[in-house]
Amino acid sequence: MNSQKLKEDALWYHAKGRPGKIEVKPTKETSNQRDLSLAYSPGVAEPCLEIVAAEEKVYDYTTKGNLVAVITNGTAVLGLGDIGPAASKPVMEGKCLLFKIYADIDAFDIELDTKNIDDFVKTVKILQPTFGAINLEDIAAPACFEIEERLRKELSIPVMHDDQHGTAICSAAALLNALDLSGKDISKIRLVVNGAGAAAIACIDLYVALGVDKSNITVFDKDGLLHTSRANLVPNQYKYVTDKFAEDWKLADALVGADVFLGLSVGNVVSQDMVKSMAADCIVFAMANPNPEITYEDAVAVRPDIIMATGRSDYPNQVNNVLGFPYIFRGALDVRATTINEAMKLAAVKALAALAKKTVPESVNMTYGETNLIFGRKYILPKPTDPRLLTTVAPAVALAAMESGVARTSITDWDDYDMKLTSRIGLDNSLIRGIINQAKQKPKRVVFTDGENLTVLRAVQEVLEQGIAIPILLGNAIIINRIISEHKLTIDRVTIIDPRSARQEKNINAYAEILYEKRKRKGMTLSDAKGLMLHRNYYGAVMVELGKADVLISGLTRNYPQTLRPALQVIGRQAGINKILGMYILMSRFGPIFLADTTVNINPTAQELVEIAEMTAREVKKLNVEPRIAFLSYSTFGSAEGEDAVKMAEAVRILHEKRPDLIVDGEMQAHLPFNLNLLKESYPFSPLGKTGANTLIFPNLSSSNIAYNLLKEIAQIDKIGPVLMGMKKPIHVLQLGSTVREIFNMVAVAVVDM
Numbered sequence: 001m002n003s004q005k006l007k008e009d010a011l012w013y014h015a016k017g018r019p020g021k022i023e024v025k026p027t028k029e030t031s032n033q034r035d036l037s038l039a040y041s042p043g044v045a046e047p048c049l050e051i052v053a054a055e056e057k058v059y060d061y062t063t064k065g066n067l068v069a070v071i072t073n074g075t076a077v078l079g080l081g082d083i084g085p086a087a088s089k090p091v092m093e094g095k096c097l098l099f100k101i102y103a104d105i106d107a108f109d110i111e112l113d114t115k116n117i118d119d120f121v122k123t124v125k126i127l128q129p130t131f132g133a134i135n136l137e138d139i140a141a142p143a144c145f146e147i148e149e150r151l152r153k154e155l156s157i158p159v160m161h162d163d164q165h166g167t168a169i170c171s172a173a174a175l176l177n178a179l180d181l182s183g184k185d186i187s188k189i190r191l192v193v194n195g196a197g198a199a200a201i202a203c204i205d206l207y208v209a210l211g212v213d214k215s216n217i218t219v220f221d222k223d224g225l226l227h228t229s230r231a232n233l234v235p236n237q238y239k240y241v242t243d244k245f246a247e248d249w250k251l252a253d254a255l256v257g258a259d260v261f262l263g264l265s266v267g268n269v270v271s272q273d274m275v276k277s278m279a280a281d282c283i284v285f286a287m288a289n290p291n292p293e294i295t296y297e298d299a300v301a302v303r304p305d306i307i308m309a310t311g312r313s314d315y316p317n318q319v320n321n322v323l324g325f326p327y328i329f330r331g332a333l334d335v336r337a338t339t340i341n342e343a344m345k346l347a348a349v350k351a352l353a354a355l356a357k358k359t360v361p362e363s364v365n366m367t368y369g370e371t372n373l374i375f376g377r378k379y380i381l382p383k384p385t386d387p388r389l390l391t392t393v394a395p396a397v398a399l400a401a402m403e404s405g406v407a408r409t410s411i412t413d414w415d416d417y418d419m420k421l422t423s424r425i426g427l428d429n430s431l432i433r434g435i436i437n438q439a440k441q442k443p444k445r446v447v448f449t450d451g452e453n454l455t456v457l458r459a460v461q462e463v464l465e466q467g468i469a470i471p472i473l474l475g476n477a478i479i480i481n482r483i484i485s486e487h488k489l490t491i492d493r494v495t496i497i498d499p500r501s502a503r504q505e506k507n508i509n510a511y512a513e514i515l516y517e518k519r520k521r522k523g524m525t526l527s528d529a530k531g532l533m534l535h536r537n538y539y540g541a542v543m544v545e546l547g548k549a550d551v552l553i554s555g556l557t558r559n560y561p562q563t564l565r566p567a568l569q570v571i572g573r574q575a576g577i578n579k580i581l582g583m584y585i586l587m588s589r590f591g592p593i594f595l596a597d598t599t600v601n602i603n604p605t606a607q608e609l610v611e612i613a614e615m616t617a618r619e620v621k622k623l624n625v626e627p628r629i630a631f632l633s634y635s636t637f638g639s640a641e642g643e644d645a646v647k648m649a650e651a652v653r654i655l656h657e658k659r660p661d662l663i664v665d666g667e668m669q670a671h672l673p674f675n676l677n678l679l680k681e682s683y684p685f686s687p688l689g690k691t692g693a694n695t696l697i698f699p700n701l702s703s704s705n706i707a708y709n710l711l712k713e714i715a716q717i718d719k720i721g722p723v724l725m726g727m728k729k730p731i732h733v734l735q736l737g738s739t740v741r742e743i744f745n746m747v748a749v750a751v752v753d754m
């Protein structure tokens with residue numbers, strides 16, 4: 001993306017809707033007078049009194065145990081420098097967002113308008129009762145060293161300066177793995193560091209703890225080499241002064257023959273010549289944000305043997321503290337640690353380094369558009385979207401806290417902890433990101449029958465921008481171009497076809513012949529077929545049938561069967577398939593939930609439900625998710641009588657016999673596969689007891705349709721669909737009211753679903 005476009009998009013992203021990136025949401029019901037009298041006066045007095053009697057109870061009755069303050073004074077914001085507290089707020093909100101999406105930690109940003117160390121420390125100390133932990137962020141050295149040290153001493157909750165220790169932990173894991181790949185001995189490497197601030201000094205401290213020889217380290221800041229003669233250094237920096245070289249030694253001199261370069265300073269201060277001069281198999285971590293000390297392209301262009309990393313997500317090897325802080329704090333909070341100590345930091349380093357050597361889940365490969373991410377020079381650390389980070393790093397940190405005696409509670413059932421961690425983060429984002437990336441690899445020609453619809457056109461613009469498909473629009477070109485220009489959309493070089501225009505007459509005649517051949521023994525005349533071909537749903541369907549397009553996206557309509565009819569008449573079902581059916585994907589906090597059949601079969605028999613479940617399972621697998629299927633009912637394992645309950649039980653029986661490879665159970669009430677404690681306790685025999693269900697089969701169309709509409713409206717859950725299954729070619733009908741994002745996601749799924 002070019003920098004002007006990035007600027008526009010980033011500003012729009014931050015300003016749209018509710019400005020900013022985070023909000024506060026109640027976690028308890030507040031719908032009636034009773035709820036309110038519990039939430040607030042008089043009921044609220046009761047937890048207050050409990051906490052008065054035993055202060056630890058604050059963790060049981062309030063958000064404290066899951067609440068982190070992200071605190072800054074805006075003096076070293078990314079590599080932007082001292083931009084002040086207000087301007088730092090977008091970055092701090094960003095950190096809060098990352099805490100939430102990666103580790104389900106609630107975080108508030110607090111920007112303090114002071115550079116006075118005493119005021120800073122005093123303020124944070126006063127804030128202590130509110131929070132479970134303090135994440136200090138983007139506070140410049142040397143003040144940050146004293147601030148952190150004093151707060152760690154004076155507070156009884158964990159305090160970590162992320163730019164120091166989060167960065168040190170992630171880059172140390174990267175260094176261990178890079179040395180492993182280059183076959184170098186940590187005690188012998190020559191390390192050159194640019195930047196002697198918060199991040200750099202903490203990284204060097206940790207590298208030394210891991211075995212780097214202090215006498216092999218040279219450090220530079222804005223004023224040059226950290227030399228024994230320098231008078232303007234603080235004790236933390238003074239640890240790394242040298243007298244081996246002249247005071248005016250330059251970075252370029254130091255890099256000759258160096259094994260490792262660590263950049264935590266500002267962008268574009270390292271040249272290609274400097275990298276060229278480094279030792280064989282050199283390691284370059286250019287970690288300044290947003291612009292690294294040298295760009296990835298420039299560095300690898302001159303050194304094919306390099307192991308290169310930056311802080312950015314758009315190149316291989318992102319070494320960024322986002323791989324650390326969410327999980328370090330998660331582990332610390334979960335055992336109510338009093339601090340984050342060296343043992344916990346080292347545990348995080350080892351967990352991160354080891355995770356990079358494990359087989360990468362398919363969902364992560366898909367997210368990055370890779371076919372096979374594997375430990376090596378371009379993959380030395382896990383990717384930030386890897387869901388295993390939470391279940392790997394947080395337990396390692398929690399265990400280290402327990403073993404080193406700083407935990408106030410312990411975890412005893414680690415399997416249960418693993419399950420709780422998994423359920424904290426839905427896999428929804430990674431699923432759709434994976435699908436989008438897969439679509440980008442092989443974009444297909446998608447014909448949109450509603451080319452004159454603004455929502456469709458907005459989605460088409462997004463499709464073009466992300467390169468997931470090659471759109472073809474059906475509709476009147478004058479109308480379409482007018483909408484594009486009125487709404488300042490950037491849709492160019494797109495094919496527009498108007499079946500009603502004179503230019504299409506030849507095609508209409510040829511396409512009508514196709515339809516006529518298929519329907520002539522079902523009462524259709526050639527003239528009927530010609531008339532129908534003027535309708536875009538018929539015209540689009542024939543395009544797909546003839547291979548002039550790969551996918552048809554039609555709708556937006558309330559009348560689903562009517563919109564589907566042209567596709568059924570022209571394209572028809574896959575061989576051997578008796579049913580077509582629709583599936584919705586709901587992006588829930590439990591991860592993606594697949595619902596079927598939500599669109600076609602009004603009252604399927606047990607046998608038909610078996611077919612629906614098998615087809616749905618196949619589709620879910622195509623999206624790289626292992627289906628775990630629950631057959632839903634008002635009855636659980638025979639608890640109630642009735643035709644529908646018996647039908648569902650019968651379908652499960654058939655499926656157990658026919659497909660022992662599938663994880664299936666039921667009939668069961670809808671809450672059970674999402675309330676694992678209850679399911680395990682009451683029905684320990686159920687194969688869904690361990691992980692719950694992600695694929696829900698409904699007894700009939702009424703129940704499925706009601707369920708997904710209720711869920712999406714009341715819970716405001718994003719949905720994709722309906723994904724139509726069983727057709728010979730990918731045809732999908734949008735529902736009236738589909739949003740731009742829903743249409744875009746539908747296109748991505750349709751492209752992948754071929």
Ligand SMILES: NC(=O)C1=CN([C@@H]2O[C@H](COP(=O)(O)OP(=O)(O)OC[C@H]3O[C@@H](n4cnc5c(N)ncnc54)[C@H](OP(=O)(O)O)[C@@H]3O)[C@@H](O)[C@H]2O)C=CC1
Nearest residue numbers: 076078079141195196197198199221222288289311320321
């Ligand atoms: N990838 C990641 O995960 C992380 C990256 N960073 C990045 O590291 C950088 C530093 O952050 P942080 O340590 O918090 O900030 P600090 O302000 O504490 O430190 C900045 C350091 O860089 C030095 N510096 C500035 N300009 C130059 C230059 N031209 N040549 C050499 N040194 C220079 C400063 O020297 P002086 O004191 O003389 O001004 C100072 O020592 C930022 O770009 C930040 O985005 C930080 C944390 C995590």
Ligand SMILES: CC(=O)C(=O)O
Nearest residue numbers: 077078079163289321
């Ligand atoms: C990543 C980060 O914390 C920084 O660049 O400051």
Ligand SMILES: [Mg+2]
Nearest residue numbers: 078137138163
């Ligand atoms: Mg930072």
